[in-house]
Amino acid sequence: MSQPPGAAVxxxxxxxxxxTPSKQLAAQRVLPLRRPGxxxxxxxxxxxxxxxxxxxxxxxxxxxxxxxxWFLRPTILDGLLITLEVTAYSAVLxxxxxxxxxxxxxxxxxxxxxVSWTYVWALRSxxxxxxxxxxxxxxxxxxxxxxxxxxxxxxxxxxESRLATxxxxxxxxxxxxxxxxxxxxxxxxxxxxxxxQHEAASALGLPKSYxxxxxxxxxxxxxxxxxxxxxxxxxxxxxxxVFYVSLLDLFGTAQTMGSTYPGDIVPLLLVVTVWYLILTxxxxxxxxxxxxxxxxGATRTLPPTPLQxxxxxxxxxxxxxxxxxxx
Amino acid sequence: xxxxxxxxxxxxxxxxxxxxxxxxxxxxxVDLTVxxxxxxxxxxxxxxxxxTLLRVINHLEKPEIGHVSVNGELIGVRRQGDRLKELSERIxxxxxxRIGFVFQNFNLFPHLTVLDNVAAAPVATGKLxxxxxxxxxxxxxxxxxxxxxxxxxxxxxxxxxQQRVAIARALALRPxxxxxxxxxxxxxxxxxxxxxxxxxxxxxxxxxxxxxxHEIGFAREIADRVVFIDGGRIxxxxxxxxxxxxxxxxxxxxxxxxxx
Numbered sequence: 001m002s003q004p005p006g007a008a009v010x011x012x013x014x015x016x017x018x019x020t021p022s023k024q025l026a027a028q029r030v031l032p033l034r035r036p037g038x039x040x041x042x043x044x045x046x047x048x049x050x051x052x053x054x055x056x057x058x059x060x061x062x063x064x065x066x067x068x069x070w071f072l073r074p075t076i077l078d079g080l081l082i083t084l085e086v087t088a089y090s091a092v093l094x095x096x097x098x099x100x101x102x103x104x105x106x107x108x109x110x111x112x113x114x115v116s117w118t119y120v121w122a123l124r125s126x127x128x129x130x131x132x133x134x135x136x137x138x139x140x141x142x143x144x145x146x147x148x149x150x151x152x153x154x155x156x157x158x159x160e161s162r163l164a165t166x167x168x169x170x171x172x173x174x175x176x177x178x179x180x181x182x183x184x185x186x187x188x189x190x191x192x193x194x195x196x197q198h199e200a201a202s203a204l205g206l207p208k209s210y211x212x213x214x215x216x217x218x219x220x221x222x223x224x225x226x227x228x229x230x231x232x233x234x235x236x237x238x239x240x241x242v243f244y245v246s247l248l249d250l251f252g253t254a255q256t257m258g259s260t261y262p263g264d265i266v267p268l269l270l271v272v273t274v275w276y277l278i279l280t281x282x283x284x285x286x287x288x289x290x291x292x293x294x295x296x297g298a299t300r301t302l303p304p305t306p307l308q309x310x311x312x313x314x315x316x317x318x319x320x321x322x323x324x325x326x327x
Numbered sequence: 328x329x330x331x332x333x334x335x336x337x338x339x340x341x342x343x344x345x346x347x348x349x350x351x352x353x354x355x356x357v358d359l360t361v362x363x364x365x366x367x368x369x370x371x372x373x374x375x376x377x378x379t380l381l382r383v384i385n386h387l388e389k390p391e392i393g394h395v396s397v398n399g400e401l402i403g404v405r406r407q408g409d410r411l412k413e414l415s416e417r418i419x420x421x422x423x424x425r426i427g428f429v430f431q432n433f434n435l436f437p438h439l440t441v442l443d444n445v446a447a448a449p450v451a452t453g454k455l456x457x458x459x460x461x462x463x464x465x466x467x468x469x470x471x472x473x474x475x476x477x478x479x480x481x482x483x484x485x486x487x488x489q490q491r492v493a494i495a496r497a498l499a500l501r502p503x504x505x506x507x508x509x510x511x512x513x514x515x516x517x518x519x520x521x522x523x524x525x526x527x528x529x530x531x532x533x534x535x536x537x538x539x540x541h542e543i544g545f546a547r548e549i550a551d552r553v554v555f556i557d558g559g560r561i562x563x564x565x566x567x568x569x570x571x572x573x574x575x576x577x578x579x580x581x582x583x584x585x586x587x
Contacts, residue, residue, distance in 0.1 A: 200434035203385060204448040204500065205424025208416065214447070218438050297437040297480035 066267035070257070071274070079253030080275055086167070086239045086249060087279075090174035091232055097175060098182025105187055116183065123180035129241050132173040136245045170242040174235065181231050189224035190216060222294045229287040236279050250275055336399030338363040338504050338535040344383055344393035346376075346559075353379045354390070355559040361504070361537060361552075363398075366530045368546040368567075369539045371556040372582055377539045380556065381506050384537065385426040386419055397426055398503045424452045427497030427505035431512050433489040435481035435496070441468065442477035445496045454500065467495040471525050487518030491525050498529075505529065507538040543586055547571055555579045 056062065070076055104116035123131070148154035193216050201211040243252035254268040261268075292302055304312065339361035346354040353376045361367050371377045382388040384395050386403035394411055395402045403419050404411040414422075435444050445464035449455040455463065468474050471491040473484075481489050490510055497505055507526065511519040523545050530536055530549045540546060546553055546567060553570040555562045555578075562576050574580045 194434075196430065196432055196434040197436065199387060200428075200430060200436070202420065203387060203423055203426075203428040203430075204452075204496070205420040205422070206448060206451045207420060210451045214451070215436055219436075294438070297439065297482060299482075 061266060062270060063264070063267045066264050067270050067274075070254075070264065070268055070271045075253050075257065076250070076271060076275075079248055079250040082167075082242075082247060082252075083236070083239050083250040083279075086170050086174060086242055086247070087232075087236050089171045090178050090239070091235060093171065093175035094178025094182050094235070095186075095228065097179030098184075098186045101179060101183035102186035102190060105183065106190060120180045120183050123177055128173070128177045128238055129244060131177055132170065132241060132245050135169045135173045138169075166242075166245055166247040169245050170239075170247045173245070174238060174242070177238075178231070178235055181234075182228065185224055185227040185231060186220070188227065189220035189222075192223045193219045218294065222291075222298060225287065225291050225294060229283060232283055233280050236283070237276065336396075337361060338365065338398060339384060339537060340396045341380070341384065342393050342395070344380070344390045344395065346379055346383060346388060346390050353559050354383070356393070357556075357559070357561055359554065359561065359564075361535060363503075363535055364533045365551045366536045366549050367538070367552050367554060368550040369537065369554045369556060370541075370543070370546065370582070375557045376559040377556050378508050381428075381508050381537065381539050384504075384506055385423050385428055387428075389413075397422075402426075421452070424448065424454075424500050425502055425504075427500065427502035429490070429493050429497050429505065429507045429510050431509040433481070433486070433493045433513070435489055435493055437481050439480075440477065441473065441479050441481065441484070441492050444481065444492060445499050448496065449499050452500070460499070463499060464495070467498050468492070470498075470528075471495045472521070485518060486514045487521045490514065490522045494522075494525055494529075504535045504537065507536065507540070509539050509541065511540065511542060541586060543571065543583070555582065557582070 057064075101116045101119060104112040105120075107113060197215055197219065198211070201215045206215065239249055240251035242249050243255060248256065251272055254272045258265040258268050289305075292305070295302055337360045339359070341357055341359040344354050344357045345352070357376075357380055359367075359380075369377045369380065379388055383390050384397065384402070386395070389403060394404055400422065401411075402422055403414055405414055406412075435441075436447070439447065442461060442464050445467055446457070446460040449460040449463065450457055454460075465474065465477060468477055471494055473488060473491055473495070476484060476488065476492075481492065484492065490513075494505075494510075510526065511522050514522065519542070523542065526536070526538070526545075527549055538546075538550075550567045552564060553567045554564040555570055555574070555576075557578050562578055563570060563574065569575075570579065571583065574583060
């Protein structure tokens with residue numbers, strides 16, 4: 001960090017002895033270059049930001065009183081709960097599917113590799129909304145689902161229309177889509193682990209499953225985490241599409257309320273926006289701590305938590321004030 | 328098990344091993360016998376196949392022709408009639424746990440503490456309980472002079488310290504043989520000494536060692552036998568006084584004149 005401001009003073013106070021000028025120069029603090037361009041740009045941005053906030057607050061178009069009315073309405077919170085449920089199920093199932101697909105893609109069996117590749121190719125090509133609508137109409141195509149010998153007799157038979165509730169259709173659709181993307185994230189993470197780690201693990205004779213669980217996976221997670229969180233944030237927003245399979249999530253509820261109270265469409269959209277902002281923020285905070293956890297050993301010192309940053313910041317400030325007061 | 332143990336077995340026996348990648352021939356019929364307790368140093372120009380030979384011994388590389396046995400047990404294959412059949416990965420992993428391997432780039436597990444790096448393998452292979460493994464790991468870290476670093480992570484250590492942890496990690500499985508693949512090549516010159524001192528200590532304790540290195544002075548000091556390899560073949564081998572000081576082959580002389 002920078003030298004205490006008192007340092008320059010103490011140099012001038014040093015006895016003007018036989019020191020050569022060059023030596024005195026070396027002891028001087030270097031004055032930082034002035035950057036007027038940066039100041040001007042900062043000022044412009046501040047003015048624009050202030051204008052934006054002022055508009056947001058003062059423009060009657062946003063109807064903030066109606067926003068306050070809707071924000072914690074039970075219908076909205078019910079929708080929020082649906083959004084959270086769909087996201088949680090799809091995130092977990094999608095990640096599990098992604099891990100399986102990634103392992104299949106990295107396996108030595110050409111059939112597994114081809115199947116995994118084809119799945120990822122297909123599901124990344126088909127728009128999510130199409131997948132969801134397909135599944136929604138699935139029960140018309142296949143009236144029953146059976147578990148049994150392939151091409152042979154069935155042991156259990158399910159009635160599709162009872163099994164496939166709107167929630168199931170939504171979760172299955174999102175998970176299928178999510179797994180395709182998660183597969184690539186997981187595969188990238190596994191590939192990012194140094195080959196020497198695989199060699200060292202197998203030279204020590206560690207059992208295969210141990211090698212994956214304890215050596216490769218924890219290291220892969222370091223690069224998987226930020227990419228998967230990115231995926232997850234995309235997923236949270238994608239859940240708004242479940243409205244089209246008649247599941248009333250946060251967005252769906254707002255949409256329905258909007259058609260009942262057409263005058264409130266804008267505040268309802270604001271309610272939705274703010275809730276999505278909150279969800280994304282929570283995920284980002286979790287991401288910070290997960291990443292910090294998996295950074296153990298990868299960096300010499302862990303990045304400080306916001307709380308630690310605040311504490312060191314306050315300590316620095318106090319020390320600085322004390323110094324200034326002393327001078 | 329499929330071990331074919333014989334009395335007075337050689338610690339390592341490499342029999343007519345050939346290895347190639349596509350059309351590139353790396354090993355061309357290597358025969359090598361290492362007696363128990365012997366320290367063998369393998370020298371050779373880069374690309375001569377010396378690292379590959381070491382990796383064939385613990386089956387990190389599969390030989391195309393020929394076979395290897397360690398303490399009388401065939402590695403990676405079993406004999407069926409007069410044919411050799413590949414063993415399952417699980418059995419090969421068990422065999423490897425009896426052969427120590429130290430890498431040029433240490434390859435410590437960066438997400439585990441130094442203590443866990445050393446204690447992991449005995450626990451994972453079911454040889455020791457967690458507490459016993461940690462106790463053993465502490466002993467071994469003391470032995471390589473890093474008793475005070477057990478809570479550190481590998482990247483917080485210098486290269487020389489990391490390599491000493493890697494040696495302790497290899498020792499934790501109490502292997503019959505330890506293979507060193509250029510253990511000091513990735514180190515700053517000033518850190519080489521501390522690693523060589525640990526290896527010397529092992530040599531004196533009677534552990535069987537096979538070391539690929541470029542440190543000729545070190546070879547002269549600790550080797551019972553020096554093996555010079557070039558073009559995937561053993562050119563000559565014998566006590567250091569013979570191979571290093573009175574080489575019989577032109578290629579050995581040529582190589583030594585360049586590195587000494």
